[in-house]
Amino acid sequence: MSDKRDRPPSLLGDSCSEGTSGLEVVQARFAxxxxxxxxxxxxxxxxxxxxxxxxxxxxxxxxxxxxxxxxxxxxxxxxxxxxxxxxxxxxxxxxxxxxxxxxxxxxxxxxxxxxxxxxxxxxxxxxxxxxxxxxxxxxxxxxxxxxxxxxxxxxxxxxxxxxxxxxxxxxxxxxxxxxxxxxxxxxxxxxxxxxxxxxxxxxxxxxxxxxxxxxxxxxxxxxxxxxxxxxxxxxxxxxxxxxxxxxxxxxxxxxxxxxxxxxxxxxxxxxxxRTEGANPEEYLSVYPESGEVVVSGVVLDLEPEKPDVARDVRLLLEYFRGYENFRGDAKKLARDYFTFMAWLYAGPFVCDLRNAALSREEHVLDYPTFGILYGKSNCGKSELVRTLLVSMFQREGFLKNEWFTRTRMEGLMVQNKRYPLAFDDLDRTRFNTHAVALIKDDYLTLDEYPVTVLSMNAEQDTFGTEVRKRALIFYTNASLPDHVGESRKLASDVRRTRRELGNALYREYLRRALVALREERSRDILAFSSEILHGIFAEHCEGELPAWCRITSMADYERSKHDKVRDELLQLMRHAPDAWKRDASKVVLRLADIHDLRKLKKDVPDYLLASGSRGNALVFEARDLEEFLGRLPLERPGLSGLLARLFKGRG
CATH class of the missing domain: 3.30.870 (Endonuclease; Chain A)
Known part of the structure; x- marks a missing residue:
């Protein structure tokens, strides 16, 4: 090979490395x-x-x-x-x-x-x-x-x-x-x-x-x-x-x-x-006999390494610790979100439990197939769903809201098998048009089907009795202001958590759940799931577990699911005391805005209302209303006198 010095010079130099200006011309001779x-x-x-x-x-x-x-x-x-x-x-x-x-x-x-x-x-x-x-x-x-x-x-x-x-x-x-x-x-x-x-x-x-x-x-x-x-x-x-x-x-x-x-x-x-007609990545099946869980055609390893489980536990503890920066009742928000986590983690087994309950002619409403998160903007509901999906399946996407219709949902359920369906920021019109009928369908004929997650803003602030008794509904009035430094830092921390989060915790959860489910019996789905989660967290947490990480039950949920309307009634007592009157064993609320009253009536549990509720008036049973509101409001400034007048002489 000849020496480079013998090479004919190019018109604009030898180098063609990055950053060199000018055109490179290779001189040649026609032969x-x-x-x-x-x-x-x-x-x-x-x-x-x-x-x-x-x-x-x-x-x-x-x-x-x-x-x-x-x-x-x-x-x-x-x-x-x-x-x-x-x-x-x-x-x-x-x-x-x-x-x-x-x-x-x-x-x-x-x-x-x-x-x-x-x-x-x-x-x-x-x-x-x-x-x-x-x-x-x-x-x-x-x-x-x-x-x-x-x-x-x-x-x-x-x-x-x-x-x-x-x-x-x-x-x-x-x-x-x-x-x-x-x-x-x-x-x-x-x-x-x-x-x-x-x-x-x-x-x-x-x-x-x-x-x-x-x-x-x-x-x-x-x-x-x-x-x-x-x-x-x-x-x-x-x-x-x-x-x-x-x-x-x-x-x-x-x-x-x-x-x-x-x-x-x-x-x-x-x-x-995925598309509406093709689903290559989001389907899940469970085979209790062999103890296998198959996600998108891949058998999950249900023997995760302990350090990997500990890492996921640490990351989720850090994630939930971020709620301490929220304004409002942040402690309740963390408890509710952990309860939601317990339900979502148990989602692949809900169809089995419901089908077994149907075969025994038992109550199926204790196995809700819909979970609804709604509340103020910046209350972290969408990020929670994304983070939990990553912790379960290493995926985080929501489906297109236009797919949420009565006619399309069954096809999506068949595609997903047991893999959760998740929709974000669902509007009131779509919910009222399609969700109510879907939620009321208690008797699905499929052998396996998924749970469905709906994330909604506070504008969807009323749910009828038929929806409330069938769906798991969580409302939060806690949120993180988007103009503060905590918001920017927390957003960065959430992104980091999802980058590092694996699914070892969920694989360990599935292993324990499959063992426990071999015993066929009626179960409280929240108690069953939260007990497994609590046990895993306790084993891998350094120090004492936070208060939100606790074993809960459907009964606990029932006591808290009307928190939003309870807050609304207390706000009305505080800011509109003249709207309330006591009449014998009844308490009457009158509002000038009939539209607001109708919305309120839709949220109020039926057993609180007495006959005579019509027009611009709601009539409550005084004894039931006091028990519903609880003792705590008596300690709130400005409420003690009104409450004493409304609830005196209870029978």
């Missing part, structure tokens, strides 16, 4: 031309390295039959610039590669042995097309306008092929360029991704690097003059990749992806992969 084919071009060579920006994946199989070893760098200049488009490009590439390999044993063997290696670009690098061939015939460099595609090598389109035959200087120059581009701006496509037989987000090259690699950096600055392909992918990204810029933020046109961000991105993609 002739001839007609050829792809087979002719590679004949006599045993290995080939390719840099290409448009490709026909079928060319890989074709080339692999002619060569012993091959290495390909797939560029994506047309789509780098959008995080969503970049991931979608990688998915399409992986799927095409999987299809190409399927049924081709020789190609599969070469990929498995490492004789075929595949890479994908992470940067908007040179728009170079380059083929480097080596073998008994010597060394050949092919460059020009032709990409590695069937069309480019068909001879039917106008392409330039510049060929250097056994030219040491050309080989040194292009070999160095290829290796520099590969080392500096690509990531490997794993064998597992191509040989798996199907696509999974873990197969995306940008998310499947080794743990000790330190991560990768992807250029997401807008490329100049996007092509038609770029416009199609960028303007119509798949739903599962929408919002990726929030999961993997960029700065100055570059996105750094480390192991934690990759794990978070995989969870996000999986959580948004």
């Amino acid at each position: 002739g031309r001839r007609r050829s084919s792809f087979e002719d071009l590679v004949s006599g060579y045993s290995s080939m390295r390719v840099l290409t920006y448009s490709n026909s994946v079928s060319m890989i199989g074709r080339a692999a039959e002619l060569l012993d070893r091959m290495e390909i760098v797939f560029g994506c200049e047309d789509v780098i610039g959008s995080t969503a488009a970049y991931f979608q490009f990688q998915e399409q590439l992986i799927k095409e590669l999987v299809d190409e390999v399927r049924g081709k044993d020789a190609l599969e063997q070469k990929i498995s042995s490492g004789d075929v290696r595949l890479y994908v670009a992470t940067e908007t690098v040179n728009h170079e097309k380059l083929f480097l061939l080596e073998g008994e015939r010597g060394r050949r460099v092919i460059t020009g306008s032709a990409n590695f595609s069937e069309r480019a090598f068909s001879g039917r389109q106008n392409e330039s092929y510049i060929c250097f035959e056994d030219d040491p200087e050309a080989w040194e120059y292009f070999d160095e360029k290829y290796e520099r581009i590969k080392a500096a701006s690509t990531t490997s496509i794993s064998k597992r991704a191509v040989l798996a037989g199907g696509f999974s987000p873990e197969h995306l090259p940008a998310l499947s690097f080794e743990e000790d690699s330190g991560g990768i950096t992807v250029a997401v600055g807008k490329p100049p003059a996007p092509s038609v392909v770029h416009k199609v992918i960028v303007t119509r990204p798949s739903r599962k990749y929408e919002g990726m810029s929030q999961v993997i933020p960029s700065r100055n046109g570059r996105a750094n992806i480390d192991l934690q961000r990759a794990s978070r991105a995989i969870r996000y993609i999986k959580s948004n992969s």
Whole structure:
């Protein structure tokens, strides 16, 4: 090989490294031309390295039959610039590669042995097309306008092929360029991704690097003059990749992806992969006889390592500790959210318990299939659902609210089997139109079906008796002001918790639950579940458990489920004392706004109301109302006199 000093000088210098200004011009001398084919071009060579920006994946199989070893760098200049488009490009590439390999044993063997290696670009690098061939015939460099595609090598389109035959200087120059581009701006496509037989987000090259690699950096600055392909992918990204810029933020046109961000991105993609008609990632089945739990086709390991369980317990204790920063009754909020956690964790078993109760002609309302969280904005309900889903299944997504209809829900239930359905920020109209009928359907005919979570704002502030007695409903008036420093810090802490949170705690919970459920008997679903959770937390908590982490029951829930209307009645007593009158054993409330009165009547338990409630008046049984409000209000300033007058002489 000749010395670099003998090489003819380029017009604008030797270096083509990043940051060098000016155009790089390779000087060459025309020696002739001839007609050829792809087979002719590679004949006599045993290995080939390719840099290409448009490709026909079928060319890989074709080339692999002619060569012993091959290495390909797939560029994506047309789509780098959008995080969503970049991931979608990688998915399409992986799927095409999987299809190409399927049924081709020789190609599969070469990929498995490492004789075929595949890479994908992470940067908007040179728009170079380059083929480097080596073998008994010597060394050949092919460059020009032709990409590695069937069309480019068909001879039917106008392409330039510049060929250097056994030219040491050309080989040194292009070999160095290829290796520099590969080392500096690509990531490997794993064998597992191509040989798996199907696509999974873990197969995306940008998310499947080794743990000790330190991560990768992807250029997401807008490329100049996007092509038609770029416009199609960028303007119509798949739903599962929408919002990726929030999961993997960029700065100055570059996105750094480390192991934690990759794990978070995989969870996000999986959580948004489903459509109304296809559900590849969110279905769950339980097999009590074998003790197996299968999530999305994968059998869960129900023997988690103790340190992993302890880590999840620690993270959830930290998460719940964040509620101490909330304004309002934060202690009650934490207790209610733990009760909700106990119900959701037991969700996969609710269908079995209900079906068994039906077969014994027992009461099924103690096994609610709907859980409703509602209250003020910033009360943490949506984040709670996301965090609990991550702790259970390592996924956190909500379904589209337009899917929540009476006609669509049964299909979703069949798809999910026992995997919870979750809807966020459901509006009043959709709830009233569809939820009431769905919640009142006590006699589902499916063998297995999921529980359903509804997160709602306080505007949905009334629930009829039929809904209240069938659904698990939690209202909170505690919230975190969004303008304070605690809010920003807590949001950061929640994101960190979800990044680090595994599902070891839930796998341990499932193991214990399956053992306990082998004994067929009637159960209090909240007592059953909260006792298991309390036991796991107690075993792995350093020090005393917080007060919210306690064994609870359906009876405890029944006593607290009317907290919202209780608060409203007490507020009316404090701020509108003239609206209340005592009449014998009755207490009468009159409001000028009939609409407000009707809403209140809908929330008030039926047993509190006496006959005579009509128009702008609600008539309560004095004894029942006092017991409902409890003794505590007598201690509140401004209420003691009114309450003494209303409830004196109780019979």
